[in-house]
Amino acid sequence: MAKPLTEVEPGTKVRVVDIVAGRGAMTMLREVGIVPGAELEVVKTGPGPVIVRVGGATFSLGRGLAAKVLVEEVG
Amino acid sequence: MGKTVALVGPPNVGKTTLMSRLCGVKVEVGNWPGVTVERKTCRYEHGNTTYKIVDLPGLYSLTGSSEDQRVAISYLLGGYGEKPDTVVVVGDPFSLERSVALLMEVAELGYHHLVFAVNMMDEARRKGIHVDLDGLEEKLGVPVVGTSAKSGEGVDRLKRAIADVAEGRVEPKPVTPDYPEPIERAVERLTSEHGIPRWAAIRALEGVEEILERLPEGVREEVRDLRRKVEKELGRPVREATEDARRETAYRIVSETVETREDGFELQDRLDKILTHPVYGTVTALTVLAAVFWIAFTLGGFLEDAIDGLLDVLKTLSTTHLHEPFRSLVNQGLIEGVGTVLSLYPYVFLLLLLLTMLEDSGYTARVAALAAPLMARFGLHGKTVFPVAISLSCNVPAVTGTRIIEDPRARLLSAVTIPFVPCSARLAVITFLTAKMPPGLRVPAAVAIYAVALAAFLGSAALLDGLLHRGKRSTGGHVIELPRLRRPHPRTVLTVTWIRSKEFLEKAGTTVLAVSLALWAASKYPQPIGTGRSATEVLGHALATVTGPVLGLGWKEAVALVNGIAAKETVVSTLTMLNAHLSPDKAFVLALVTTLYFPCVATLASLWSETGSLKWPAISLAWSLAVATVIGAAVHAALTLT
Ligand SMILES: Nc1nc2c(ncn2[C@@H]2O[C@H](COP(=O)(O)OP(=O)(O)O)[C@@H](O)[C@H]2O)c(=O)[nH]1
Ligand SMILES: [Mg+2]
Numbered sequence: 001m002a003k004p005l006t007e008v009e010p011g012t013k014v015r016v017v018d019i020v021a022g023r024g025a026m027t028m029l030r031e032v033g034i035v036p037g038a039e040l041e042v043v044k045t046g047p048g049p050v051i052v053r054v055g056g057a058t059f060s061l062g063r064g065l066a067a068k069v070l071v072e073e074v075g
Numbered sequence: 076m077g078k079t080v081a082l083v084g085p086p087n088v089g090k091t092t093l094m095s096r097l098c099g100v101k102v103e104v105g106n107w108p109g110v111t112v113e114r115k116t117c118r119y120e121h122g123n124t125t126y127k128i129v130d131l132p133g134l135y136s137l138t139g140s141s142e143d144q145r146v147a148i149s150y151l152l153g154g155y156g157e158k159p160d161t162v163v164v165v166g167d168p169f170s171l172e173r174s175v176a177l178l179m180e181v182a183e184l185g186y187h188h189l190v191f192a193v194n195m196m197d198e199a200r201r202k203g204i205h206v207d208l209d210g211l212e213e214k215l216g217v218p219v220v221g222t223s224a225k226s227g228e229g230v231d232r233l234k235r236a237i238a239d240v241a242e243g244r245v246e247p248k249p250v251t252p253d254y255p256e257p258i259e260r261a262v263e264r265l266t267s268e269h270g271i272p273r274w275a276a277i278r279a280l281e282g283v284e285e286i287l288e289r290l291p292e293g294v295r296e297e298v299r300d301l302r303r304k305v306e307k308e309l310g311r312p313v314r315e316a317t318e319d320a321r322r323e324t325a326y327r328i329v330s331e332t333v334e335t336r337e338d339g340f341e342l343q344d345r346l347d348k349i350l351t352h353p354v355y356g357t358v359t360a361l362t363v364l365a366a367v368f369w370i371a372f373t374l375g376g377f378l379e380d381a382i383d384g385l386l387d388v389l390k391t392l393s394t395t396h397l398h399e400p401f402r403s404l405v406n407q408g409l410i411e412g413v414g415t416v417l418s419l420y421p422y423v424f425l426l427l428l429l430l431t432m433l434e435d436s437g438y439t440a441r442v443a444a445l446a447a448p449l450m451a452r453f454g455l456h457g458k459t460v461f462p463v464a465i466s467l468s469c470n471v472p473a474v475t476g477t478r479i480i481e482d483p484r485a486r487l488l489s490a491v492t493i494p495f496v497p498c499s500a501r502l503a504v505i506t507f508l509t510a511k512m513p514p515g516l517r518v519p520a521a522v523a524i525y526a527v528a529l530a531a532f533l534g535s536a537a538l539l540d541g542l543l544h545r546g547k548r549s550t551g552g553h554v555i556e557l558p559r560l561r562r563p564h565p566r567t568v569l570t571v572t573w574i575r576s577k578e579f580l581e582k583a584g585t586t587v588l589a590v591s592l593a594l595w596a597a598s599k600y601p602q603p604i605g606t607g608r609s610a611t612e613v614l615g616h617a618l619a620t621v622t623g624p625v626l627g628l629g630w631k632e633a634v635a636l637v638n639g640i641a642a643k644e645t646v647v648s649t650l651t652m653l654n655a656h657l658s659p660d661k662a663f664v665l666a667l668v669t670t671l672y673f674p675c676v677a678t679l680a681s682l683w684s685e686t687g688s689l690k691w692p693a694i695s696l697a698w699s700l701a702v703a704t705v706i707g708a709a710v711h712a713a714l715t716l717t
Pocket of ligand 2: 090091133
C-alpha cells in the first residue's frame with residue numbers, strides 16, 4: 001500500500017511509487033535520484049524535516065515536499 | 076606541452092581538497108567569464124609536462140539547467156575556448172553511483188580520456204566499506220584510482236593515471252548504459268544517416284540546447300520529430316528515460332564492486348534526529364552560535380592586546396626617531412589608521428575559523444535543513460543559511476553564494492537583503508566601539524547589534540517578498556544534502572579560513588591605507604586640524620548639522636561614516652586618527668548605524684552583477700540608509716530619555 005513518505009516508520013526501506021508534485025519540486029527530487037522506482041532508506045520522518053538516504057547520500061526534505069512522495073515498504 | 080585536466084563530481088566528494096593535494100596550495104580562484112560561478116584552477120608538473128587542473132562546480136548530473144550545471148556542460152563542450160584533454164570524475168565510496176552515472180554522462184559528451192578517482196578511501200576503510208578497484212576499472216572501462224585527499228594516499232598514482240590517459244598510453248573505453256529500445260533505434264538512425272557521433276545523438280534527443288545548436292538546420296528538425304515520436308512510444312521524456320538507464324547501470328556496477336556494511340550511519344542518524352529536531356535542534360544551534368562568538372571574543376581580546384602592545388612600541392620608536400610631517404604620517408596614518416584595523420584581525424580570524432570548522436564538520440547543512448521552514452516564512456530558502464554564514468565573513472562572496480538557491484525568487488530576496496548581515500569589517504567596528512562601554516555591557520551590546528541586524532535582514536526579506544509576490548507564499552520545499560558528519564580536517568579548515576580572512580588584511584593594506592592617508596592630508600590642509608579650517612572639519616561640521624540632532628553623532632563620527640562607505644573598517648581608523656572620545660551611548664548608536672547604513676561599495680557592485688540591473692543596488696542602498704536612520708534615531712531618542 002502506497003503512503004506518503006512522511007508517514008513511514010524511521011529505519012524502513014521503501015520504494016518510490018509515485019510523486020505528485022509540480023515541475024519545480026519534481027526537478028529538485030529527480031536531481032538527487034528520488035524518482036519512481038528508486039529505493040530509499042528512511043532515517044527520520046518527524047518532527048522537523050524528513051531525512052532519507054539515497055544511494056549512500058543523505059538528504060533532508062521539507063515536510064511539504066516529502067508528503068508528495070508516495071512510497072511502499074520493501075523487504 | 077601543457078595538458079588541461081578537469082575535475083568533475085558531485086558536491087562534497089573532495090574535489091577541491093584533491094586539487095590542493097595535486098598542486099600544493101597554489102590554487103587560483105576566479106570566476107567563470109560572464110557568470111559569477113567560482114572557478115578554481117591550479118598547475119603541477121609531472122614528467123616533462125605541465126598539467127592545469129580545473130575544478131568544475133559540484134554536480135549531481137549534467138542534465139540540469141542551473142547556472143552551475145550550464146557552466147560545466149558549456150566548459151566540457153569547449154564553450155570557454157578550451158577543452159580539457161582529460162576529465163577526472165571524482166566519487167566517494169559512500170555514494171559511488173552518482174559519480175558512476177556522471178562518468179557515463181561525461182563520456183556521452185564525447186570524452187573517452189577519462190579517469191575515475193574514488194576519494195575518501197581512508198574513511199571507507201574506517202567504516203568497513205570495501206571497494207574492488209580492479210573490478211570497477213574493468214566494468215567502467217577507464218582507469219580507476221583510490222585516493223585520500225586527506226592523507227595524500229593515491230595522489231601520485233592519480234597523477235600517473237592522468238598522464239597515461241592524457242598522453243595516449245592508455246585508451247579508455249568507457250561503459251555505456253543500456254537505453255530503451257526506441258531510443259537506441261533513434262540513435263542508430265542519427266548516427267548512420269547523418270554521421271552524428273553516438274554521444275551527440277543521445278544528447279540531442281534529450282534536447283540539450285548546446286548540442287542542438289551545433290546541428291545543421293534540417294537535421295535539427297529531424298531530431299525534434301524523432302524525439303516526439305520516441306517520447307510518445309516511451310510515454311515519458313527522453314531525458315528521464317536516459318537518466319534512469321544511467322542510474323540503473325551505475326547501481327548495478329556499484330552493487331557488484333562495493334561492499335557496504337549496513338551500520339556505518341548509526342551514530343550520524345541518531346545525531347541527525349536531534350540536530351534537525353525543531354526543539355532540541357534549535358537549542359543546539361543557538362548554544363553552538365553563542366559558544367562561537369564567546370570564544371572568538373574572549374581569545375580575540377588577548378590577541379588584540381598583544382598586537383596593541385606591539386603597535387605602542389612602534390609608535391614610541393617613530394616618535395623618538397622621526398620628524399614632522401613624517402612623524403604624524405607614521406603615527407596617525409599608519410599606526411593609528413592601518414594598525415588599529417589590523418589589531419582587530421584576530422577576532423575576524425577566530426570567528427571565521429570556528430564557522431569554517433562547523434561547515435567542514437557538516438553541521439551547517441543541518442542548520443540549513445532545520446531553518447528551512449523558518450526561512451520560508453520570510454520568503455527565503457533553507458540554503459540561505461550557507462550564504463549567511465559566508466556573509467559573517469564578507470558580504471561580497473555571500474551575494475554571489477546565493478546562486479546555490481535554485482528558486483529564483485528566494486535567490487533574489489537573499490541577494491538583496493543579505494548585506495544586512497554584519498561582515499567581519501563590521502565585526503571589527505562593533506568590537507572596537509562596544510569596548511567603549513562598561514565591561515559588563517560589552518558582549519550584550521554586541522549581541523544586540525547582531526540581533527538587530529539579523530532582524531533587519533529577515534524583516535526586509537519578508538517585506539520585499541510581500542511586495543513582490545503578494546499572496547503567493549513560498550512552499551518551503553527544500554532538498555538539502557546532509558554531508559557525512561565528521562571531525563573537521565585541520566588542513567582544509569585552515570586553508571579555507573585563510574582564503575576567507577586574507578581579504579581583511581588586503582583591505583587594510585589598500586582601502587584602509589588610502590583612506591587613512593587621505594584623512595591625514597585632509598586633517599592637515601588647508602589649515603591643521605583644531606583651527607576649524609581643515610577639510611575634515613569643514614565636511615564634518617556640515618554633516619553634523621544632520622547627524623547631531625537625529626542620531627546624536629558629532630562631526631568626527633560623521634566623517635567616520637563617510638569614510639566607512641569605502642570599507643567599514645575605516646570607521647575604526649578614522650575615529651582613532653581623529654582621537655574621538657565617545658560616550659558609551661554614542662558608541663552604541665554609532666556601532667548600530669555603521670552596521671546597517673550602507674552595504675560597502677564592493678557589495679553593491681556584486682549585487683549589480685548578480686541581479687543584472689542597477690535597480691537592486693539602488694533599492695538596497697536607499698532602504699538600508701532609511702533603516703539605519705530610523706533605528707539609530709529611535710535608539711538615540713530612547714537613550715536620551717532614560
Ligand atoms: N576523510 C576524508 N575526508 C575528505 C577527503 N577529501 C576531502 N575530505 C573532506 O570532505 C569535505 C568536502 O571536501 P571538498 O574538497 O570541499 O569537496 P568538493 O565539494 O568536492 O570540492 C571536506 O570536509 C574535506 O575535508 C578524504 O580523502 N578523506
Ligand atoms: Mg569544491
